[in-house]
Amino acid sequence: MHYRIMGKTGLETSLLGYGCMRFPTLENGKIDRLEATRLLLKAYENGVNYFDTAWPYHGGESERFVGEFFHTTGLRDKVYLATKLPLWAVDKLEDAERIFSEQLEHLKTDHIDFYLLHAVNAARFDKMVELGVVKLLEGYKEEGKIKNLGFSFHDSYETFERVIKYRDWDFCQIQFNYMDEDIQAGRRGYELAKDLGIPLVIMEPAKGGALTNYAPDVNRIFTDAEPDRSVASWAFRWVGSFRNVKVILSGMTKMEQLEDNLKTFDNFEPLTEEESPIVDKLVATVRSRTFNGCTGCRYCVPCPGGVEIPRVFRIWNDYGMYNNAGSAKWAYFHDMKPEARADNCLECGVCETACPQGLSIRENLKAAHSLFESLQKAE
Ligand code: SF4
Ligand code: SF4
Structure with missing residues (x-):
């Protein structure tokens, strides 16, 4: 497993992080605990030490399951647990206090290694500051209940710049992949975080699975170039080629996905100079398959019929x-x-x-x- 030092935290985290939002499920929608246990064990045994869950994942079951797994296996102190404050559920300071204390119970722990404000956007962030939630979490950090404080982000670059400069965050989590360099925080956000010395955790490195399998002729752009590598591995290697990326989250549902990722991250190789143009070619091919050239500029709305x-x-x-x-x-x-x-x-x-x-x-x-x-x- 490839490890990186998580910036100023000094912690050594596995470049592959386990995203605990897509565990295998049973027909009743509950987590298939037997199979999910096999996945978590295999990931741990192969060096994954960063596990990322959140309050809403699997309808609230993910935090509980992850907590039970690490408690019963006695592995809690061998890994870093990340979870997040659901900002949409916080209307007063007491909500944040209650949720945080329930999260410690769910995860059967007395501290959270990486705690994030979940899905920050401009309005939510302003509300959290106003309610005193950021100060509350800073207090928890002083008490040792939170080891590292950060935020996950979904809004414009301008909002990202404002939030990341608001305080000296220990880390932050953004969406970043080769198709979405210009979306949300994007490449500019990556550069800003790097300049500020704030390490990054990446979500959606494969765009929720969209970058793991294309139409056969598109897949061949990658597989003809390197038949031994999966299509998915190109997405992870692209993200991992950025040195301020310290953890890349992958929500692994199947054992094959975990095994393929372990192959990619065991002897991690950043993209070479010869490989980068191959990714550019695939991006251009995929983009050429749009039906029209809408840029999303929104000059056409509002529409009298209400059409978005x-x-x-x-x-x-x-x-x-x-x-x-x-x-x-x-x-x-x-x-x-x-x-x-x-x-x-x-x-x-x-x-x-x-x-x-x-x-x-x-x-x-x-x-x-x-x-x-x-x-x-x-x-
Ligand atoms: S005006 Fe509307 S339809 Fe035309 S490019 Fe802009 S968003 Fe797309
Ligand atoms: S009603 Fe139809 S034609 Fe008129 S502005 Fe809306 S989308 Fe365009």
């Missing part, structure tokens, strides 16, 4: 790139309100006059909606 045009096109184009029907259906039929979907278009044409890309928005919306409906019917 950029959002519809993002889901449509993601489907073109990653071919993930489940994710497209969830994003369109579950995450989006019916009144924001494409079939509310009144065909007024106002959006098309505003669109700098000159897109045929009305036609594109019809095509997108009919594709999503056909995916739904194909269930």
Whole structure:
């Protein structure tokens, strides 16, 4: 296993971290504890020492399961446990106090090695500062209940800059992968954290699995170049090539995924100069599979029919790139309100006059909606 020193914390963490949000499950939706135990044991035995859970993972079961596992195996002091404060559930200081104390109980421990404000965005961060939550957690750190304090982040780069400079964080966690260099904190956020001496934990290194398997002709860009490496390994090696990345989280559900990751991280090799252009080629190929050139600039909204045009096109184009029907259906039929979907278009044409890309928005919306409906019917 490849280890890195976690910046100023001085701790040696495994570059592969276990993301405890995607354990295998039984038909009733509960964690398949037998199989998940095998996975955690194998990961530990092969040198993984960073385990990342959170209050909401597996409907609250993840923290409890992880706590029981490390308690019963007697391995608690051999690993670093990370968990997070669910900011959306905190409306007053007492909520944070209660949740933190329950988390210690769930994890059967008297301290959390890496504690994060979960899913920080501008509004949530301001609220936590106002409620005194950041001060509360700093107090817990002084008492030794928290060893390292950080935050996980989902918002714009500008907000990232404000939050990361707010105090001297021990670490922080951002989304970073070769398809999303310009999204959220992104590459600029990576550079800023590095300049500030704040080590990074990376989530979504393989974009929730989207970067582990493409259409066969796209996969071949990687597999023809290096037949012995998996498609997924390129995503992890890309992220690990950045030296201020100290832990790369992977939510491993299956033993094959864990074994493949162990192969990648045992003798970790950053991407070489010859390999980087191969990743660039794959990125260009995948991007060329979008259906239209929507940039998400939002000049076309608000729409009189209520259609969330950029959002519809993002889901449509993601489907073109990653071919993930489940994710497209969830994003369109579950995450989006019916009144924001494409079939509310009144065909007024106002959006098309505003669109700098000159897109045929009305036609594109019809095509997108009919594709999503056909995916739904194909269930
Ligand atoms: S054409 Fe349709 S999508 Fe465009 S502004 Fe009019 S109602 Fe909205
Ligand atoms: S104006 Fe055009 S490019 Fe911009 S978000 Fe709307 S559809 Fe996309």
